[in-house]
Amino acid sequence: xxxxxxxxxxxxxxxxxxxxxxxxxxxxxxxxxxxxxxxxxxxxxxxxxxxxxxxxxxxxxxxxxxxxxxxxxxxxxxxxxxxxxxxxxxxxxxxxxxxxxxxxxxxxxxxxxxxxxxxxxxxxxxxxxxxxxxxxxxxxxxxxxxxxxxxxxxxxxxxxxxxxxxxxxxxxxxxxxxxxxxxxxxxxxxxxxxxxxxxxxxxxxxxxxxxxxxxxxxxxxxxxxxxxxxxxxxxxxxxxxxxxxxxxxxxxxxxxxxxxxxxxxxxxxxxxxxxxxxxxxxxxxxxxxxxxxxxxxxxxxxxxxxxxxxxxxxxxxxxxxxxxxxxxxxxxxxxxxxxxxxxxxxxxxxxxxxxxxxxxxxxxxxxxxxxxxxxxxxxxxxxxxxxxxxxxxxxxxxxxxxxxxxxxxxxxxxxxxxxxxxxxxxxxxxxxxxxxxxxxxxxxxxxxxxxxxxxxxxx
Numbered sequence: 001x002x003x004x005x006x007x008x009x010x011x012x013x014x015x016x017x018x019x020x021x022x023x024x025x026x027x028x029x030x031x032x033x034x035x036x037x038x039x040x041x042x043x044x045x046x047x048x049x050x051x052x053x054x055x056x057x058x059x060x061x062x063x064x065x066x067x068x069x070x071x072x073x074x075x076x077x078x079x080x081x082x083x084x085x086x087x088x089x090x091x092x093x094x095x096x097x098x099x100x101x102x103x104x105x106x107x108x109x110x111x112x113x114x115x116x117x118x119x120x121x122x123x124x125x126x127x128x129x130x131x132x133x134x135x136x137x138x139x140x141x142x143x144x145x146x147x148x149x150x151x152x153x154x155x156x157x158x159x160x161x162x163x164x165x166x167x168x169x170x171x172x173x174x175x176x177x178x179x180x181x182x183x184x185x186x187x188x189x190x191x192x193x194x195x196x197x198x199x200x201x202x203x204x205x206x207x208x209x210x211x212x213x214x215x216x217x218x219x220x221x222x223x224x225x226x227x228x229x230x231x232x233x234x235x236x237x238x239x240x241x242x243x244x245x246x247x248x249x250x251x252x253x254x255x256x257x258x259x260x261x262x263x264x265x266x267x268x269x270x271x272x273x274x275x276x277x278x279x280x281x282x283x284x285x286x287x288x289x290x291x292x293x294x295x296x297x298x299x300x301x302x303x304x305x306x307x308x309x310x311x312x313x314x315x316x317x318x319x320x321x322x323x324x325x326x327x328x329x330x331x332x333x334x335x336x337x338x339x340x341x342x343x344x345x346x347x348x349x350x351x352x353x354x355x356x357x358x359x360x361x362x363x364x365x366x367x368x369x370x371x372x373x374x375x376x377x378x379x380x381x382x383x384x385x386x387x388x389x390x391x392x393x394x395x396x397x398x399x400x401x402x403x404x405x406x407x408x409x410x411x412x413x414x415x416x417x418x419x420x421x422x423x424x425x426x427x428x429x430x431x432x433x434x435x436x437x438x439x440x441x442x443x444x445x446x447x448x449x450x451x452x453x454x455x456x457x458x459x
Contacts, residue, residue, distance in 0.1 A: 002065060002123075003026035003027055003028050003029075003062075004028065004029045004063070004064055004159060004160055004191050005025075005026065005027035005029060005050065005061075005062070005063055005160060005191070005193065006025075006026050006060075006061070006062040007023055007024060007025040007026070007046070007050075007059070007060075007061050008024060008059055008060045008061070008062075009022050009023070009024060009058065009059040009060070010022070010023040010024075010046065010049060010056050010058075010059035010060075011023075011056060011057050011058045011059050012042075012045055012049065012054060012055075012056050012057050012215075012297070013057055018047060018215055019040075019042045019045050019115060019215050020045060020049070020056070020059075020215050021042075021214070021215040021216050022059070022216070023046060023059070023215075023216070023217060024147045024217070025046075025210065025217065027160075027191060028190055028191075029159075029187045030190075030191055031191060031192075031207045031208065032190075032191075032192045032194065032205050032206045032207050032208075033192070033193050033206065033207065033208045033209075033210060034194050034195075034196060034201070034202045034206040034208070034209050034210065034223070035047070035193065035194065035195045035210045035212060036195075036196070036197055036202075036209060036210070036211055036212070036238075036370055037211055037212035037213050037218075037238070038213060038238060039390070041197045041212040041214060041215065042212055042214075042215040042216075043212055044164050044165070044195055046212070047084075047162050047164050047193060047195050048164070048395075049061060049068070049163065050063065050068060050082060050160075050162060051068075051079055051082055051084050051192070051326070051386055052068050052069070052075050052078070052079075052325070052326070052327075053076075053084075053327060053328070054327075055069075055327065056069055060074055063078050063081055063082055063160065064081055064159055064160075066078050066081075067203050068289070070079075075325070076380070078348075079326075079410070080108065080109070080156050080157075080158065081158055081159045081160060082159070082160045082162055083153030083156055083157055083158035083161050083162065083163040084153060084161075084163075085146070085149050085150050085153050085161070085162070085163050085164065085166045086149070086164050086166070086169050087165045087166065087399070088185055088401075088402075089137070089142070089145040089146050089148070090149065090400065090401055091137040091145055091148060091149060091152075092137075092376070093136065093137050093138060093403075093420040094136075094376075094418075094419070094420045094421060095136070096118070096133070096134050096135060096136050097124060097129065097132050097133050097134070097136075097140075097148050097151075098117060098118075098120050098121070098133050098134065099137055100137075100148060100152055101116075101119075101120035101123060101124070101148070101151050101152045101155045101295075102116040102119075102120050102155070103152075103378070104119055104152070104156055105119070105155050105156060107154070107378065107380075107381065108156070110379075116155075116385055119135060119155060120133075120151070120155060123151035123155060123208045124148075124151055124155050126151065126154070126175075126181075126184075126281045127147040127148070127150055127151050127159065127181050128147065129144060129147055129148060129151070129182070132144060132148075134241060140363070141174060142170045142171070142174050143170055143174025143175070143176075143177035144164055144174075144177070145179055146167070146170065146174075146177075146178045147177060147178060147181055149166075150166075150178070150181055150182075150185075153224075153296060155391070157217075159191060160191045160192070160193065161185065161190055161191070161192045161193075162192075162193050162194075163182065163192065163193070163194040163195065163196065163322070164195050165195050165196055165197075166182070166194075166196065167179065167196065167198060168196075175198065177400050179200065179201045179433065182194070182205065183200060183201065183204050183205045186205035186206075187205070191370050192205075197242055199227065199242075202223045202227070203223050203224070203227070203382045206223050207222070208220060208221070208223075209223050209226040209227075210440070211226070211230075211232070211234075211238070212214060213234050213238070218232050218234055219231055219232045219235045219237060227239065257271070262402055295442070296423060296440060296441070296442055296443065296444065297442065297443045297444070298416050298417070298418065298443065298444045298445065299302065299443070299444075299445055300443070301416065302415075302416075303415055303416040303418070303423070303444065304411055304413065304414050304415040304416070305410060305411060305412060305413055305414065305423050305440075306406065306407050306410060306411075306412045306413075306414050307407070307410030308410045308440075309409060309410050309411065309425060309427060309438040309440055310409060310410070310427065310435045310438065310439070311435065311438075312410070312435050312436060312437065312438060313434065313435065314434070314435055315432075315433055315434060315435070316331065316409075316427065316429050316433045316434070316435050317408040318330050318331050318332075319331065319402075319404065319405045319408065319409075320401075320402045320404070320405075321374060321378060321397035321398060321399065321402065321405060322379050322397065322398045322399075322400045322401050323395070323397060323398075324379045324380055324382065324383035324396055324404075325379075325394070326379060328401065328402075331429075332435055334372070336431055337368065337369055337370045337431060338366075338369040338370075338428070338429065338430060338431055338457050339371075339372055339428065339429040339433075340359060340363060340366055340369060340370070340371050340372070340426070340428055340453060340454070340457065341367065341372045341374060341375045341426065341427040341428070341429065342355055342356065342359050342371065342372065342426055342448075343373075343374045343375070343409070343411050343422050343423070343424065343425040343426065343427070344356070344373060344374070344375045344422065344423060344424055344445060345373060345375065345376075345413075345418055345421050345422055345423065346375055346376065346377050346421065347373070347377055347381070347382050347385045347386075347396075348381070348385070351424070351444075351445055351446070351447055352424070353389070354372060354447060355424075355447055355448060355450075356373050356385075356391060356394055357389060357391065358450050359371050359373075359394070359450065359453075359454075360391040360392070360393045360394050362450065363393050363454075363456060364392075364393050366457070367373065368431075368457075369457055370393075370395060371393050371394055371395060372395050372397055373394050373395070373396050373397065374397045374398075374399070374405065374422065375396075375397075375398065375422060376398065376399045376400075376406075376420075376421040376422060376423070377396075377398055378398060378400060379396065379397075379398040379400060382396035382398060383396055399422070405422075406421075406422050409425075409427070411423045411425050411440075418444070422439065422445050423441070423444060424440075424441040424446070424448065425438070425439060425440045425441060425448075426438070426439045426441075426448045426449075426453045427439075428453055428456040428457060430459075436456050436459045437452065437453055437456030437459070438451065
């Protein structure tokens with residue numbers, strides 16, 4: 001039988017660091033494969049490459065017979081076949097559970113709203129959250145948010161589910177909530193490739209364990225065989241660190257002095273870490289209240305943002321934003337170029353659309369500059385707008401996967417009907433990312449000062 005996922009000689013490097021070194025792996029239909037390994041072993045990169053969220057340097061990946069790495073491949077259709085759940089829940093804060101789950105089917109598959117809502121309610125029932133249909137992400141626990149994220153991925157009716165450490169940000173009680181849902185999916189015959197260190201899930205649901213280190217697959221075995229009798233020394237050392245009780249024959253049934261000492265230090269470390277996190281949260285909240293500004297308006301009504309724009313003369317904070325092809329970029333991707341960063345609430349408004357057009361027309365003759373339009377819109381929605389408008393110079397970037405940009409750049413609105421999305425602002429950066437111009441537009445419905453922003457490019 002043809003495997004539903006086939007990875008052939010996959011290689012990927014970041015500069016001189018080779019994170020995938022000729023990976024070969026196949027996953028059969030209905031199989032649950034658990035990928036484990038130390039930090040930096042290439043697990044997440046491998047998983048993200050299956051959805052082409054990372055681009056391989058060489059090799060090939062097939063999903064249901066379709067090549068992910070083929071430049072001519074319909075990647076959107078392939079992504080419909082492979083649902084993905086990330087470490088962070090990445091729910092849209094301005095949408096309730098129903099809105100988060102129905103958005104992709106309605107946008108991508110053009111599913112009628114009534115049908116999409118009906119399916120969303122069914123999926124919420126499946127993950128045990130039918131009563132939270134109208135709740136917003138901030139009203140949910142971490143475990144509940146992750147279960148909604150799973151329901152959102154399932155809404156596209158994928159043939160494969162990819163889980164990238166879905167429980168790493170959760171406390172033990174919340175972890176069980178999520179693992180129960182994943183275990184039920186496995187029992188239903190869902191094909192799953194899971195990056196996780198949850199050994200209970202491995203024994204309950206996994207068919208095979210794949211151990212990676214240094215960008216290579218070191219060992220493959222059934223869960224029982226791997227955890228009780230690993231063959232490779234590197235796998236044994238790894239298990240020594242993640243299991244409180246070793247399962248090797250010479251120490252079976254007792255805890256070694258080294259393990260006890262590790263357990264004590266680990267417990268103390270966790271308590272201290274929890275204390276520090278509490279202090280940091282309190283500090284952040286105090287700073288957040290201190291720096292909230294109410295100098296902008298929405299149709300004349302005061303609106304508050306989380307902070308202020310980066311100061312002129314300082315280095316701009318780096319960011320991690322998502323392009324239309326769902327790849328992540330940072331400021332490094334635009335090194336050596338001047339940058340006009342057009343920050344907008346949504347391109348699906350007249351003023352935002354006008355700003356994109358005017359900046360696009362003005363930047364067309366500049367070879368030394370790039371135009372970045374940043375919003376909370378979905379990347380493919382931004383791309384569709386730009387193509388429909390004939391805007392060829394706009395590089396659209398979304399906060400879909402990482403919401404640090406709005407907070408780091410001081411443009412996330414925290415009050416008013418648009419709370420959770422970005423205010424209207426313009427920032428111009430020199431080639432070395434020094435801030436040379438900023439404008440926080442006084443009213444969200446106003447256009448920015450295009451002339452001043454463009455003039456700053458020649459400073």
